[in-house]
Amino acid sequence: xxxxxxxxxxxxxxxxxxxxxxxxxxxxxxxxxxxxxxxxxxxxxxxxxxxxxxxxxxxxxxxxxxxxxxxxxxx
Amino acid sequence: xxxxxxxxxxxxxxxxxxxxxxxxxxxxxxxxxxxxxxxxxxxxxxxxxxxxxxxxxxxxxxxxxxxxxxxxxxxxxxxxxxxxxxxxxxxxxxxxxxxxxxxxxxxxxxxxxxxxxxxxxxxxxxxxxxxxxxxxxxxxxxxxxxxxxxxxxxxxxxxxxxxxxxxxxxxxxxxxxxxxxxxxxxxxxxxxxxxxxxxxxxxxxxxxxxxxxxxxxxxxxxxxxxxxxxxxxxxxxxxxxxxxxxxxxxxxxxxxxxxxxxxxxxxxxxxxxxxxxxxxxxxxxxxxxxxxxxxxxxxxxxxxxxxxxxxxxxxxxxxxxxxxxxxxxxxxxxxxxxxxxxxxxxxxxxxxxxxxxxxxxxxxxxxxxxxxxxxxxxxxxxxxxxxxxxxxxxxxxxxxxxxxxxxxxxxxxxxxxxxxxxxxxxxxxxxxxxxxxxxxxxxxxxxxxxxxxxxxxxxxxxxxxxxxxxxxxxxxxxxxxxxxxxxxxxxxxxxxxxxxxxxxxxxxxxxxxxxxxxxxxxxxxxxxxxxxxxxxxxxxxxxxxxxxxxxxxxxxxxxxxxxxxxxxxxxxxxxxxxxxxxxxxxxxxxxxxxxxxxxxxxxxxxxxxxxxxxxxxxxxxxxxxxxxxxxxxxxxxxxxxxxxxxxxxxxxxxxxxxxxxxxxxxxxxxxxxxxxxxxxxxxxxxxxxxxxxxxxxxxxxxxxxxxxxxxxxxxxxxxxxxxxxxxxxxxxxxxxxxxxxxxxxxxxxxxxxxxxxxxxx
Numbered sequence: 001x002x003x004x005x006x007x008x009x010x011x012x013x014x015x016x017x018x019x020x021x022x023x024x025x026x027x028x029x030x031x032x033x034x035x036x037x038x039x040x041x042x043x044x045x046x047x048x049x050x051x052x053x054x055x056x057x058x059x060x061x062x063x064x065x066x067x068x069x070x071x072x073x074x075x
Numbered sequence: 076x077x078x079x080x081x082x083x084x085x086x087x088x089x090x091x092x093x094x095x096x097x098x099x100x101x102x103x104x105x106x107x108x109x110x111x112x113x114x115x116x117x118x119x120x121x122x123x124x125x126x127x128x129x130x131x132x133x134x135x136x137x138x139x140x141x142x143x144x145x146x147x148x149x150x151x152x153x154x155x156x157x158x159x160x161x162x163x164x165x166x167x168x169x170x171x172x173x174x175x176x177x178x179x180x181x182x183x184x185x186x187x188x189x190x191x192x193x194x195x196x197x198x199x200x201x202x203x204x205x206x207x208x209x210x211x212x213x214x215x216x217x218x219x220x221x222x223x224x225x226x227x228x229x230x231x232x233x234x235x236x237x238x239x240x241x242x243x244x245x246x247x248x249x250x251x252x253x254x255x256x257x258x259x260x261x262x263x264x265x266x267x268x269x270x271x272x273x274x275x276x277x278x279x280x281x282x283x284x285x286x287x288x289x290x291x292x293x294x295x296x297x298x299x300x301x302x303x304x305x306x307x308x309x310x311x312x313x314x315x316x317x318x319x320x321x322x323x324x325x326x327x328x329x330x331x332x333x334x335x336x337x338x339x340x341x342x343x344x345x346x347x348x349x350x351x352x353x354x355x356x357x358x359x360x361x362x363x364x365x366x367x368x369x370x371x372x373x374x375x376x377x378x379x380x381x382x383x384x385x386x387x388x389x390x391x392x393x394x395x396x397x398x399x400x401x402x403x404x405x406x407x408x409x410x411x412x413x414x415x416x417x418x419x420x421x422x423x424x425x426x427x428x429x430x431x432x433x434x435x436x437x438x439x440x441x442x443x444x445x446x447x448x449x450x451x452x453x454x455x456x457x458x459x460x461x462x463x464x465x466x467x468x469x470x471x472x473x474x475x476x477x478x479x480x481x482x483x484x485x486x487x488x489x490x491x492x493x494x495x496x497x498x499x500x501x502x503x504x505x506x507x508x509x510x511x512x513x514x515x516x517x518x519x520x521x522x523x524x525x526x527x528x529x530x531x532x533x534x535x536x537x538x539x540x541x542x543x544x545x546x547x548x549x550x551x552x553x554x555x556x557x558x559x560x561x562x563x564x565x566x567x568x569x570x571x572x573x574x575x576x577x578x579x580x581x582x583x584x585x586x587x588x589x590x591x592x593x594x595x596x597x598x599x600x601x602x603x604x605x606x607x608x609x610x611x612x613x614x615x616x617x618x619x620x621x622x623x624x625x626x627x628x629x630x631x632x633x634x635x636x637x638x639x640x641x642x643x644x645x646x647x648x649x650x651x652x653x654x655x656x657x658x659x660x661x662x663x664x665x666x667x668x669x670x671x672x673x674x675x676x677x678x679x680x681x682x683x684x685x686x687x688x689x690x691x692x693x694x695x696x697x698x699x700x701x702x703x704x705x706x707x708x709x710x711x712x713x714x715x716x717x718x719x720x721x722x723x724x725x726x727x728x729x730x731x732x733x734x735x736x737x738x739x740x741x742x743x744x745x746x747x748x749x750x751x752x753x754x755x756x757x758x759x760x761x762x763x764x765x766x767x768x769x770x771x772x773x774x775x776x777x778x779x780x781x782x783x784x785x786x787x788x789x790x791x792x793x794x795x796x797x798x799x800x801x802x803x804x805x806x807x808x809x810x811x812x813x814x815x816x817x818x819x820x821x822x823x824x825x826x827x828x829x830x831x832x833x834x835x836x
Contacts, residue, residue, distance in 0.1 A: 027279075048483065051478060060593040063588075
């Protein structure tokens with residue numbers, strides 16, 4: 001099942017299927033290791049609901065819901 | 076023989092600063108990369124058989140063209156041709172760190188990898204085979220611990236022994252080979268160095284490469300509609316996991332690390348924000364409070380502690396005790412401030428007394444030393460504030476604060492990162508502005524620097540205390556604390572409104588992305604902290620002795636010379652060039668309530684505002700001086716005498732004297748406070764803003780400050796004087812908002828939302 005990372009709740013995990021979006025944001029996601037095939041775990045949301053924290057490639061990354069909506073994840 | 080130069084490059088938070096310090100020791104010096112406000116640090120390493128020069132490149136994740144840090148590093152290696160590159164890699168996070176390494180290997184430059192934090196890997200029970208990585212990458216790999224200083228000698232020896240030439244090699248799969256070769260041919264005919272690197276960047280749709288003549292056509296021919304960007308990034312990571320998983324053995328047990336446990340508390344859903352508020356409060360309390368731990372306040376519930384003057388001790392003892400205590404115990408920050416203040420006071424007195432001629436003594440003691448010490452006097456507290464924020468930054472907590480608060484700041488077109496510089500502004504604008512370097516987005520940085528002075532700093536508090544106190548005493552109405560509090564609030568409102576207006580007019584554009592690493596928590600390194608503070612001190616002192624120094628001397632000369640260049644002592648300041656200027660510009664302040672309508676002594680407010688440009692505490696100091704002038708000029712100051720003025724430490728009496736002489740109204744006084752809070756900050760802050768802002772933005776920023784303070788002051792005065800003008804202001808605000816919205820809508824281009832997605836099979 002494919003789901004957008006922005007729809008994840010804490011504790012869910014999966015494998016990245018595709019990264020959409022444009023130019024700068026997409027590039028930045030790639031550079032931070034958010035590439036197709038990478039496995040990630042959604043750790044938690046910030047106290048105010050956004051941004052979120054994920055674990056991927058052995059480190060913690062934070063991104064906003066809007067940016068997480070560019071990441072399609074296979075569960 | 077010329078020293079070999081090595082570039083030090085690596086991810087943020089990988090221990091690069093620690094390694095740089097370990098390599099170069101005390102030889103390091105800090106400069107700026109041309110055109111941008113990114114620190115450039117250089118030093119000489121004397122640990123090996125020969126001395127080598129080390130250039131510290133900014134911490135980056137990739138060689139993409141989007142941030143100034145990435146462009147600097149990339150251009151440095153490509154254009155400056157260092158002898159070699161030392162790539163520092165965090166062994167606890169190999170996968171992401173090696174991503175940058177795979178890009179470096181594509182350049183025609185010798186590379187050596189420093190595998191840092193090996194001790195932590197071992198502590199976690201994991202193992203990494205450095206030899207295996209060396210074999211895979213084809214360049215030397217040296218395990219080091221920057222913190223413990225192990226492996227550094229070997230690193231230096233092997234770096235110096237690197238062969239001079241190395242051709243770039245790629246780790247990308249041969250499936251892309253034909254495309255890469257095609258792009259490489261193009262760059263070879265263009266005769267650029269490192270053609271392989273450029274070729275691969277072009278295939279990644281790199282903006283800098285696409286800018287070359289004919290590059291776009293080359294790419295279009297090769298790509299044939301394909302998008303290589305994701306493929307290349309993916310291939311790099313695939314290569315890393317395939318080849319390096321063999322080199323790394325993970326221990327079987329997976330447990331929560333200490334960092335995870337700390338994080339659970341600090342970013343807790345309910346407690347995160349309260350904890351943050353407590354930490355922030357503690358930082359300010361330790362640095363600025365004159366009632367440390369509220370010992371004085373607690374004591375006053377009972378009998379109370381005696382004031383300094385009531386202590387039965389000698390005057391010399393009083394000076395000494397006064398550094399630490401006056402009815403309450405001072406916080407460490409205030410004690411430090413007092414130490415320097417007492418010292419500076421003694422120097423000024425000694426120098427002033429030693430010089431015979433009155434005018435020269437005045438110039439040296441009050442003008443030069445006074446101005447210099449006014450700025451340097453704040454250095455201890457500025458540094459202390461710097462220290463706390465460096466500790467928060469180095470420990471990894473600052474990134475969490477940005478994480479927690481981002482939601483709020485996004486509404487204003489900023490990110491959670493801009494919160495810290497703004498809040499630091501309540502202490503002092505100088506460290507606050509320097510701290511905007513942590514903001515990646517240029518628009519965000521400019522907007523933040525501009526509104527920082529609105530967060531009323533420590534030096535503006537005396538203006539509030541004196542005038543609010545004066546209002547209560549003179550008019551017998553109101554509550555001084557309430558006035559002070561609402562003025563702070565007014566500053567925040569002005570900041571928020573300004574950011575919103577800027578983001579909708581001159582700084583339109585997308586909200587900067589917020590894709591950030593949350594580094595593991597760790598204890599800050601004492602040595603790094605001290606070196607950092609030493610850098611800041613040097614920087615600030617240099618400024619104090621140049622631009623700030625020159626400005627203070629000019630202001631002093633203007634206030635002590637008559638238009639016919641005759642020396643005037645303090646009591647005749649009203650005849651000075653500055654006073655003439657004040658009288659000349661007085662009408663300008665009429666809409667703000669302290670202009671022409673307050674009569675022939677009204678220029679004192681204009682002059683006080685001008686001297687406030689040097690340092691904001693000058694505003695009230697000038698009140699004292701001018702109060703004395705008013706008495707000498709025979710103004711009706713309500714029975715205040717010279718002696719009373721001299722004994723007036725908080726400036727309330729001088730404020731009252733000026734109110735009496737000019738007949739100024741309450742709204743005009745509030746407007747005067749508001750004006751001083753939002754106008755051009757002190758010279759030290761201006762000098763910092765000029766250094767931190769991109770080229771050409773400083774002048775606009777000064778204009779912005781003038782416009783903002785004029786508007787805020789005028790609004791406060793008119794609404795305070797005639798309540799119904801509130802409706803006019805509201806109407807103006809409504810019209811402005813409507814115009815901005817209409818303008819933006821009319822010009823709004825429908826952005827092409829071409830979605831590029833691809834599924835990797």
